[in-house]
Amino acid sequence: xxxxxxxxxxxxxxxxxxxxxxxxxxxxxxxxxxxxxxxxxxxxxxxxxxxxxxxxxxxxxxxxxxxxxxxxxxxxxxxxxxxxxxxxxxxxxxxxxxxxxxxxxxxxxxxxxxxxxxxxxxxxxxxxxxxxxxxxxxxxxxxxxxxxxxxxxxxxxxxxxxxxxxxxxxxxxxxxxxxxxxxxxxxxxxxxxxxxxxxxxxxxxxxxxxxxxxxxxxxxxxxxxxxxxxxxxxxxxxxxxxxxxxxxxxxxxxxxxxxxxxxxxxxxxxxxxxxxxxxxxxxxxxxxxxxxxxxxxxxxxxxxxxxxxxxxxxxxxxxxxxxxxxxxxxxxxxxxxxxxxxxxxxxxx
Ligand SMILES: Cc1cc2nc3c(=O)[nH]c(=O)nc-3n(C[C@H](O)[C@H](O)[C@H](O)COP(=O)(O)OP(=O)(O)OC[C@H]3O[C@@H](n4cnc5c(N)ncnc54)[C@H](O)[C@@H]3O)c2cc1C
Numbered sequence: 001x002x003x004x005x006x007x008x009x010x011x012x013x014x015x016x017x018x019x020x021x022x023x024x025x026x027x028x029x030x031x032x033x034x035x036x037x038x039x040x041x042x043x044x045x046x047x048x049x050x051x052x053x054x055x056x057x058x059x060x061x062x063x064x065x066x067x068x069x070x071x072x073x074x075x076x077x078x079x080x081x082x083x084x085x086x087x088x089x090x091x092x093x094x095x096x097x098x099x100x101x102x103x104x105x106x107x108x109x110x111x112x113x114x115x116x117x118x119x120x121x122x123x124x125x126x127x128x129x130x131x132x133x134x135x136x137x138x139x140x141x142x143x144x145x146x147x148x149x150x151x152x153x154x155x156x157x158x159x160x161x162x163x164x165x166x167x168x169x170x171x172x173x174x175x176x177x178x179x180x181x182x183x184x185x186x187x188x189x190x191x192x193x194x195x196x197x198x199x200x201x202x203x204x205x206x207x208x209x210x211x212x213x214x215x216x217x218x219x220x221x222x223x224x225x226x227x228x229x230x231x232x233x234x235x236x237x238x239x240x241x242x243x244x245x246x247x248x249x250x251x252x253x254x255x256x257x258x259x260x261x262x263x264x265x266x267x268x269x270x271x272x273x274x275x276x277x278x279x280x281x282x283x284x285x286x287x288x289x290x291x292x293x294x295x296x297x298x299x300x301x302x303x304x305x306x307x308x309x310x311x312x313x314x315x316x317x318x319x320x321x322x323x324x325x326x327x328x329x330x331x332x333x334x335x336x337x338x339x340x341x342x343x344x345x346x347x348x349x
Pocket of ligand 1: 052053054056058059060066085099120121125128130132133134137140173184185186187232233234235259261262317325344
């Protein structure tokens with residue numbers, strides 16, 4: 001099937017001077033490395049085309065392929081945003097905490113989060129990748145990452161080459177006529193199941209955004225990817241102590257046993273009293289433009305014993321509202337499979 005290609009302009013943002021190109025020399029940008037959050041916010045706010053760089057594991061590939069062409073890079077690695085801070089209310093994870101974080105308390109309190117982190121990328125990438133960057137990484141739709149194809153997420157109003165093209169890896173929930181990409185983060189799916197909150201700083205102070213509200217569904221504005229306002233910086237993720245966090249797990253299905261993004265994944269957590277499920281979380285990854293909460297599956301579990309019949313009902317309910325294409329209809333069965341497998345793991349917890 002023919003795919004729509006777009007004419008590449010050397011630099012696509014807001015009519016700045018034409019830069020040197022890949023074929024010739026290199027793109028130019030300012031590089032700044034602030035030492036305080038205040039200075040970072042100033043550097044982001046005072047340049048209309050500034051971009052934050054943390055671990056750089058995603059952004060550098062986007063710069064290399066000219067998907068992103070910032071004029072100023074603000075390297076936040078000098079900011080005091082690392083580490084875990086525990087309290088009775090839960091844990092606060094600094095935005096610069098690496099995805100390789102190794103803390104036995106985290107594994108005991110939030111198994112779903114540690115399993116999701118370990119299922120991502122490779123050890124080398126996890127050593128570099130940060131929590132903030134993982135949540136805000138770009139989608140892995142091949143058409144988004146190849147500037148010669150139309151992508152309204154990359155360039156507003158240009159359409160979606162994926163819709164006419166190969167959608168095998170793409171979404172079955174929450175997509176639109178303008179975009180069918182899926183969000184690639186494993187960690188975000190686990191954080192959604194844990195009712196986590198993203199803490200952001202900006203010129204107007206501190207805001208807290210529930211992880212479920214951080215990423216936007218594409219609708220007809222796919223380029224509006226998340227709820228951060230211009231000039232805002234993620235400084236931490238707060239994960240509350242909750243009755244179901246300890247009985248939680250993450251199951252990911254992918255094309256290879258490691259070093260691959262989810263085709264479908266499930267983060268599940270269950271709180272039972274006297275053998276009856278009081279509350280549950282069933283969240284899905286690899287199937288929607290944002291981490292996807294399967295409310296219908298959670299309802300199918302509440303008030304029941306967690307047994308094979310309840311698990312089957314939840315697995316079936318998890319696909320409610322799915323709108324697959326012929327080439328990604330296999331994901332419907334994958335969703336049932338990962339939910340079934342994840343909940344079955346909780347039977348022995
Ligand atoms: C080969 C490969 C395989 C991968 N496999 C997986 C996988 O299986 N699962 C998975 O979840 N991920 C996977 N990833 C993605 C990887 O986890 C991300 O690249 C990484 O988490 C991004 O973090 P970073 O710190 O390097 O972000 P960067 O590349 O530095 O930044 C990414 C984006 O986030 C923004 N940003 C970063 N920090 C902040 C902040 N504090 N506030 C505001 N904006 C910010 C940047 O401006 C940029 O837009 C893979 C990556 C690669 C290259």
